Amino acid sequence: MKSFSVILRREVFGLFISPATYVAAFYFLTLLGLGFRFFLESFARTDWLLPPLASLVVALIFGSPALIPFLTMRSLAEERRLGTLETLLVAPISVTVVVLGKWFASYIYFILICLSALGFPCMAVWLFPEETIDLRLLEPAQLIGGGIYLLAAGSAFTAIGIFASSVTRNQMVAGMLSFTLLTLHLALMAYYHGEMPTDTMGIAAANVLRDSLGSLTTGLDRLEHFVVGIIDIATLLHYFVTTCLFLGFAILATTRLND
Amino acid sequence: MSEERKVSKNVIEVTDLRKAYGRVKALSGLTFSVAKGEIVGFLGPNGAGKSTTMRILCGMTGADSGEAQVCGVDLAEEEGEVRKHIGYLPENNPLPEDLRVSEYLKFRGRLKGLSGGRLRERLEATLNLCDLRRSASERLIGNLSKGYRQRVGIAEALLDEPKLLILDEPTIGLDPRQTGIVRRLLDRLRGETSFLLSSHVLSEVEASCDRMLILNRGRIVAEGTLQELQAEYLDNTVFEVVAEGERSVIEKIAQEVDPLCVLTAENPTDATRRKRFSFSTPSGESSAESILKALVAQSATRTREFTIARPDLESIFLKATKRSWEQTDSSRDNLREVSATLQPEEEEEEEGAQ
Numbered sequence: 054m055k056s057f058s059v060i061l062r063r064e065v066f067g068l069f070i071s072p073a074t075y076v077a078a079f080y081f082l083t084l085l086g087l088g089f090r091f092f093l094e095s096f097a098r099t100d101w102l103l104p105p106l107a108s109l110v111v112a113l114i115f116g117s118p119a120l121i122p123f124l125t126m127r128s129l130a131e132e133r134r135l136g137t138l139e140t141l142l143v144a145p146i147s148v149t150v151v152v153l154g155k156w157f158a159s160y161i162y163f164i165l166i167c168l169s170a171l172g173f174p175c176m177a178v179w180l181f182p183e184e185t186i187d188l189r190l191l192e193p194a195q196l197i198g199g200g201i202y203l204l205a206a207g208s209a210f211t212a213i214g215i216f217a218s219s220v221t222r223n224q225m226v227a228g229m230l231s232f233t234l235l236t237l238h239l240a241l242m243a244y245y246h247g248e249m250p251t252d253t254m255g256i257a258a259a260n261v262l263r264d265s266l267g268s269l270t271t272g273l274d275r276l277e278h279f280v281v282g283i284i285d286i287a288t289l290l291h292y293f294v295t296t297c298l299f300l301g302f303a304i305l306a307t308t309r310l311n312d
Numbered sequence: 313m314s315e316e317r318k319v320s321k322n323v324i325e326v327t328d329l330r331k332a333y334g335r336v337k338a339l340s341g342l343t344f345s346v347a348k349g350e351i352v353g354f355l356g357p358n359g360a361g362k363s364t365t366m367r368i369l370c371g372m373t374g375a376d377s378g379e380a381q382v383c384g385v386d387l388a389e390e391e392g393e394v395r396k397h398i399g400y401l402p403e404n405n406p407l408p409e410d411l412r413v414s415e416y417l418k419f420r421g422r423l424k425g426l427s428g429g430r431l432r433e434r435l436e437a438t439l440n441l442c443d444l445r446r447s448a449s450e451r452l453i454g455n456l457s458k459g460y461r462q463r464v465g466i467a468e469a470l471l472d473e474p475k476l477l478i479l480d481e482p483t484i485g486l487d488p489r490q491t492g493i494v495r496r497l498l499d500r501l502r503g504e505t506s507f508l509l510s511s512h513v514l515s516e517v518e519a520s521c522d523r524m525l526i527l528n529r530g531r532i533v534a535e536g537t538l539q540e541l542q543a544e545y546l547d548n549t550v551f552e553v554v555a556e557g558e559r560s561v562i563e564k565i566a567q568e569v570d571p572l573c574v575l576t577a578e579n580p581t582d583a584t585r586r587k588r589f590s591f592s593t594p595s596g597e598s599s600a601e602s603i604l605k606a607l608v609a610q611s612a613t614r615t616r617e618f619t620i621a622r623p624d625l626e627s628i629f630l631k632a633t634k635r636s637w638e639q640t641d642s643s644r645d646n647l648r649e650v651s652a653t654l655q656p657e658e659e660e661e662e663e664g665a666q
């Protein structure tokens with residue numbers, strides 16, 4: 054546990070002194086803020102059924118392929134390229150602790166970005182109290198539900214990023230792999246979101262996919278539940294399993310490539 | 313029933329260690345030991361298996377078979393445990409560029425289980441020992457010269473006062489002054505800490521180490537102190553005489569005393585008429601002394617200097633590796649001969665059967 058906290062501190066420090074993470078966070082939050090502003094302005098004219106706060110959660114989820122790679126791509130790939138991973142593993146410390154420490158540091162940074170994004174509805178309520186009163190931007194049930202979904206999805210997304218970083222020495226390749234895996238996941242979610250096929254074969258195929266891939270395909274439907282305050286345990290379990298699976302792969306890849 | 317484990321008194325005890333990467337045999341039956349407080353030089357040509365051995369001893373990779381105990385820890389049973397007792401400086405010494413020296417050493421100290429006052433005390437001690445306190449402790453590692461980086465690596469390895477320090481090419485790329493600093497560092501720790509030091513700089517190993525292990529093709533091909541290796545690899549006594557006189561005269565005198573003695577070289581010395589004659593004889597040092605007496609007795613030769621040359625580590629290293637190549641090649645030839653003699657017999661049998 055002590056060595057985990059030592060690794061975590063070092064990694065968090067590394068993320069905070071890295072210009073790449075600041076640049077990524079700045080552009081990400083700026084675009085998110087602008088998008089949220091325009092969404093609120095046009096909310097009355099859209100057929101959006103969910104609460105306005107849900108748009109922020111959706112934007113954070115769908116924007117994560119542009120953010121997560123910046124947080125995770127350096128972690129293992131750069132250490133392996135420089136050879137410092139070898140030096141690190143000579144200390145009385147296991148590969149598991151190293152991978153978990155690096156993952157948790159990226160996860161903390163992701164959570165910080167999400168908390169910063171929470172500043173947008175707070176600012177809207179503070180600056181325009183009368184105009185936003187009907188939008189119920191700070192409804193506790195929505196905040197808690199959306200927050201839990203972001204925490205669950207964020208843990209899996211950062212684990213995917215760490216895995217991508219563990220299989221290569223090149224941080225650019227790691228970043229691109231992480232971006233591709235996350236985009237693929239979100240594309241699947243978006244593709245299967247909404248109306249079910251009407252023909253029997255289509256329904257059967259969709260059911261098989263939903264049963265085998267879980268919230269990999271139904272994540273967006275579940276997100277709709279979370280943002281109105283309904284917590285779906287199966288989705289949380291799915292993201293927990295995804296996190297464990299990709300961290301396990303990362304541990305195996307690190308051990309194997311270091312051998 | 314618990315199995316009784318034999319714990320060695322040596323810091324390193326390796327028996328019949330084997331490791332292969334696919335078809336390539338990196339180690340094929342490596343056996344050696346390192347005693348407490350001993351500085352052992354680990355020599356060998358590129359690809360001999362030095363780094364693989366060091367990685368196995370550090371618990372970074374496993375061996376395919378054989379036994380290895382480091383600081384009383386059996387690597388087959390507790391591979392990770394050994395890292396609590398050793399310090400390791402890898403080849404090229406990779407360090408994080410974005411940290412200051414003191415930050416890096418604190419980070420590594422905490423990973424090694426040091427904290428509070430103990431960490432501060434060890435940090436102070438290693439910075440002083442490696443001469444980093446005033447000059448480099450607050451500088452970014454990325455801005456340090458090769459020599460300073462090497463000292464940071466050694467300081468890191470020494471942080472938790474390990475019983476054994478494994479140094480893979482500690483002086484590679486260093487200028488003579490920086491090499492001298494590393495050598496003095498080893499001298500300061502001599503007797504307290506055991507060292508396994510791999511290097512291509514043979515003069516460095518010769519100056520620093522108590523004992524040498526010469527490795528080739530994953531096996532120890534020579535082992536011992538410099539004197540022991542000299543005795544083993546000294547087939548002929550080589551001696552040099554500085555004298556005035558004709559080559560033929562001097563050669564004749566030497567061969568009258570020892571018919572097996574051969575004059576191998578004749579080189580002029582600086583701006584005088586004297587020449588340096590090199591002789592080689594299988595009859596030993598007593599024969600060389602007799603030749604000297606004969607030369608001195610001859611007033612015409614005017615003998616000025618006489619030296620019995622000892623082979624340096626470089627010649628021993630070359631001889632030991634060459635001998636191991638020859639042995640391997642001859643055993644391969646024998647195998648080929650055996651298979652060649654077997655093949656016609658088999659062919660004849662096949663023809664007979666047809």
